[in-house]
Amino acid sequence: MRPHDSRALWIGVLVLACLLSWVGGVHAEPLPRDSREAAVFRGGLVFANYCVTCHGINADGNGRAARLYDPRPANLRVTDKNDTYLGLIVKLGGQALGRSPFMPPWGAELTEEQMRDIVAYVRSLNLRPDATP
Numbered sequence: 445m446r447p448h449d450s451r452a453l454w455i456g457v458l459v460l461a462c463l464l465s466w467v468g469g470v471h472a473e474p475l476p477r478d479s480r481e482a483a484v485f486r487g488g489l490v491f492a493n494y495c496v497t498c499h500g501i502n503a504d505g506n507g508r509a510a511r512l513y514d515p516r517p518a519n520l521r522v523t524d525k526n527d528t529y530l531g532l533i534v535k536l537g538g539q540a541l542g543r544s545p546f547m548p549p550w551g552a553e554l555t556e557e558q559m560r561d562i563v564a565y566v567r568s569l570n571l572r573p574d575a576t577p
């Protein structure tokens with residue numbers, strides 16, 4: 445083999461190694477459905493569909509429609525409510541809990557899993573060090 449050929453061989457081996465590692469990445473194991481990471485991921489998708497108009501893309505209460513409401517949509521990044529309360533207000537809406545009727549009830553729209561996922565998502569964004577986990 446001339447030196448020239450062996451360089452081509454090594455390049456071939458490298459390309460093959462890259463391809464194999466790429467294919468390996470593509471076929472990586474999916475997150476287990478019941479993991480917290482998966483719930484946060486799914487919750488983010490639900491949030492982007494149903495909540496951003498009011499609560500904003502960053503969940504800070506500054507959605508496009510936020511200025512229409514008084515009180516304004518809550519800044520979910522600093523909520524001091526626990527998971528049970530968050531789950532309840534998402535399911536039953538603001539009015540049922542003595543809050544603004546403009547926070548809609550989502551119980552008829554979303555599945556129980558989607559509502560749990562949303563709570564996991566909101567919790568993952570929560571910036572308050574003292575918030576109840």
Ligand code: HEC
Nearest residue numbers: 494495498513515516517518523525530538543544546547
């Ligand atoms: C039409 C506007 C609107 C939409 C859409 C909306 N919200 Fe709200 N939300 C509000 C308003 C207004 C409040 C504040 C209620 C109050 O302070 O009385 C609120 C409050 C909340 C609270 C209470 C937070 C706290 O700290 O007490 C949570 C949690 C919440 N919303 C979650 C959601 C989620 C999750 C969605 C999507 C599934 C959503 N909201 C969609 C308007 C909206």
